[in-house]
Amino acid sequence: MIASPDVAREARIALLSPVLIGASGGSGTRVLRDALAAAGFYMGYDTLGTGDSVELADFFDRQIAPVLAATHRVDYELDQVPPALRSRVQLDLEATLASYLQHHTGGGGAWGLKGPRTLFMLPFFHEQLPDFAFVQMIRDGRDMALSGNQGQLRRYHEPLHGETLPPDLAVPAARLWAKANLEAADWCRHHIAGRHWVLRYEDLCRDPRATLRALFDFLGASFAPDLLERLAGGVKPSAGIGRWRQLDPVKARAITEAARPALARFGYS
Secondary structure (H helix, E strand, O other): OOOOOOOOOOOOOOOOOOEEEEEOOOOOOHHHHHHHHHOOOEOOOOEOOOOOEHHHHHHHHHHHHHHHHHHOOOOOOHHHOOHHHHHHHHHHHHHHHHHHHOOOOOOOOOEEEEOHHHHHOHHHHHHHOOOOEEEEEEOOHHHHOOOOOOHHHHHHHHHHHOOOOOOOOHHHHHHHHHHHHHHHHHHHHHHOOOOEEEEEHHHHHHOHHHHHHHHHHHHOOOOOHHHHHHHHHOOOOOOOOOHHHHOOHHHHHHHHHHHHHHHHHOOOO
8 A cells, every 4th residue: 555545646746835744753754854855855954853843843832732622623624723823823833934944945946844743733734835735644553552752642632632641651642643643634635635645654664665656756756766766775664563463462452442443544454
């Protein structure tokens, strides 16, 4: 499974359209950021060690939790956000994007941004960047539930669900993974059909050449054959793939049940 069945295969994204990369934290988005940068996309200047921009990280820190607390959903509409909050987020995002792009010297060329938490703010990005393409990276939610990277869970479980986080994080992590990715995909299907690409981390690891080629073709990006070979050769599968299978069966079933709707939607058995 290389790409989302929701994407029209004939769709091609104009190079001047920004490309946003979002995901649950720890899904492997850095490799996509590096691939687009190598292909000539401006992918930010002042980045953190993860490849996320400082500007975007600060914006997400300020604004995601209040929006989720007001809507309890990822596939919200802007008119469901309280007016004062909506205005504040709009102004903040406008300033954040201006700061992000100030070092873009491509003369209007291809650009994108890698910020996993973009997943939670798609309606606001769509308002300011109506032609953006969204690459949603998915990794098996059962493995994600066991990840040490649970920043999104700790920040957004209570705003989304209205309840405190229990001591054992695995089941809540699977639940958040399912809710966030399903609702983001639903929003994309309704608002940016044909500009939404689902890329599974496991597919990238299993066949990086074909997966990256399909992504570049979708984005309309040109690349030299040696670049594709170099990028594909740099994909190093995580040792954590399939780690959920080593769990006690009772806990594995609990995690699977929490993630079940999204596991089925994204092709995980």
